[in-house]
Amino acid sequence: MLNYVWISLLLIGIFTAVGRDINDEVTNTYRNGVPVTAQFETLKQRTSVRPAYNGEIILSAASFNQFYNTSAAQLQQSEIRQTAILTTLTSGKQKLEIPISDATPAFWKEMAEAAGGKDKLEADVISFDNGKKEIIFTMERVTFVKIKAVTKAAIEYSNTAVTISLSLIGVMALWLGIMKVGEAAGLLELLTKVVAPVTRRLFPDVPPNHPAVGAMIMNIAANMFGLNNAATPMGLKAMEELNKLNPKAGTATNAMCTFLVINTSGLTLIPATVIAIRAGLGSADPGIIIGTSIFGAACATTAGLIAVKILQRLPRYKKELIVEDENAEVKNG
Amino acid sequence: MVEIFRSVINIISALAIPIFIVVFLGWGLVKKVKVYEVFVEGAKDGFNTAVRIIPFLVAMLFAIGIFRASGAMDVVVAVLSPVTNLIGMPAEVLPLGLLRPLSGSGSMGLMTELMTTNGVDSFIGVLASTMFGSSETTFYILAVYFGSVGIKTTRHALPAGLIADFFGMLGAVFIVRVLFGV
Structure with missing residues (x-):
């Protein structure tokens, strides 16, 4: 699906830009x-x-x-x-x-x-x-206002992507270092035992004492408390651990998709950014949206988890998990 | 009640990271782990992980950039607004709902603008901030998380993520209507 969404964003964007520019030219907007x-x-x-x-x-x-x-x-x-x-x-x-x-x-x-x-x-x-x-x-x-804007955006956003990635290096190194110590000390394992009853249901394919579980739990906890700097490195650590259980490199496993959905639903106890912006704009009660945001995010998480569990049973997504036997291909070729 | 909840959460958020560092490294010390060496060993992966994300994030963000710059959003809003009117979602917040999964900074700008033009504590102001606060930038997370382990076939992650976003928006509209409804 990502393929189609991606190409649609690009094509819709470029065709709209061309269409608008032709319209501007015909009606002489400028x-x-x-x-x-x-x-x-x-x-x-x-x-x-x-x-x-x-x-x-x-x-x-x-x-x-x-x-x-x-x-x-x-x-x-x-x-x-x-x-x-x-x-x-x-x-x-x-x-x-x-x-x-x-x-x-x-x-x-x-x-x-x-x-x-x-x-x-x-x-x-x-x-x-x-x-x-x-x-x-x-x-x-x-002339060609939108087409120029599109060209500029393509270049600017590519640069932004690199800037964002590189700005992750520092916090990534910090948290991966701390996590490694926790792993070596057996702390992650201890954590996984505590939450095993929940994680066994959410991630049936992941062994309950696997380090991936510890990393996922810490990522979810960091997200809850709005610690974005810590959440991403822990989430990426979890992905790395989940990938060790992946039989087919380059393809997402069921556990990965479930974990991703929990992350994209954005369950946070305190949406700190929003509260800060509201306070900045002079709201009488900036924190009024805490309850409503938790409700909204809870709806998203529930719907997402149900969706992910139903979708993973569909034949088209199941099919993608099958590992092709490479040896057989070599023999035939 | 809300006040107590808020201050408790704020205290936890402020203390979490220092406590976390002390507990993890302290535990390592107790268990006789060579903390410094192991830390450096783990931190080494930070660079590689960040660099591995680059191609995935470039692919995702430049497509989103083109889509946003072209003004195609107006067209999509025009097509979708009759449908969202039926569920009681004001037309003003529809662009925010659509942009939220695509761009974090873009939707933050849109939310701020909605609050400035309609009033921070107005129905639309509260709805906009709830919608922003109850969701995440799905496409960005997808690119970063999957990119870090080189996953190209994302299977059902995107549809499930978008379903989650959709229900998050519905939930936000519902609860804000019930509590602050006009």
């Missing part, structure tokens, strides 16, 4: 080549041979929204005052440079992003009348 008329208030003459000014483009929100066909909700201000720099080239043509700041309308920010992730937008000035303070300009062309 008004490429259409001139904008606005007020331009010069604030300061720049020291230059040819006329150049620091100034502000003034445009009412209503005409901005009408021009770009955007909704009023996207703009906070009723009047846009955007700093801009007007320069005159040797050819006599005038250029407008619009630096992107926090006050810049979201739509222009989006356009600047699409124009190459720069921190400014450029525009060709068609006419500028300093007396009437009136300016007419066309913004630089913005």
Whole structure:
């Protein structure tokens, strides 16, 4: 199933991006080549041979929204005052440079992003009348916004994946070291004996005194107390131990799937991150969601465990566990 | 009652790791294990495990990245919202439910945004934080855990994980409706 979900994410993503870009091109969402008329208030003459000014483009929100066909909700201000720099080239043509700041309308920010992730937008000035303070300009062309975003995301997320993996090295080493001591001292074995009645039912394929059981229990406990730094290394240690019982390398066993589902259901006694964010946003009672979160996660865990036990009986998943006899293949080949 | 529960859990969370280290290493000392040597021996695997995860995580995250950047989420939301309206899930939180298994940081941003626009203690604010708190980033866990032991055929782990996520969301909607319902 992972195969299909993975390729669907990719294909749906890329086709949607292409579709949206074609739609943008047809309806000219970014008004490429259409001139904008606005007020331009010069604030300061720049020291230059040819006329150049620091100034502000003034445009009412209503005409901005009408021009770009955007909704009023996207703009906070009723009047846009955007700093801009007007320069005159040797050819006599005038250029407008619009630096992107926090006050810049979201739509222009989006356009600047699409124009190459720069921190400014450029525009060709068609006419500028300093007396009437009136300016007419066309913004630089913005095309293939979504396709560019998709390309950028593909590269950025690949880098993120490596960063995340590498940032695990330290905590992994720490916890694997401590676990190894616990294992050598027989502490893991002791732990497995205590929880054997539960684990025997959950993981019937794992011998009750196997080190995998100890690691799994510690991972689940760490998750419960919200110790994410400790939970992942312990979980990976458990996977390593479970893999020692795996007759077919590269294929998940029933025990692994069960363990994974317990982890993805995210049963936590204190969802610390959420509480912190709620407190930060000024909630009257940040911890109000503790009970509801435990309820939600308990629903998820129960449903997940039932699902995993039913699914593992399906022929299509059972079939994948069968170890092919390699010797037989060699003889036939 | 909730207060006591919270402070007990907080104390346990704060003390857990130091106690854990003392108990494990102390026990090793009692059992005459060469603690330092064994620790280093175990820690050696940390690097390999982390590096082994890289290809799996790259495969998973770049696909998720493309999906998110394309804006395909809006399309999926439009298709699914009539169905989720039937079960009483507000349309606003549907994107969060869909993004939660895919991206931890992405869904955290979405949750924060929902709470900012609708009010932290509003029905939607509480529902959004419950949905976030009662689930995990299924695809990330799948990539990391299976990746660490080189598992490529994941069998029924993903469908079971997604079923769990789905029921977690249902449970969150149900309990928040009952307790804080409008």
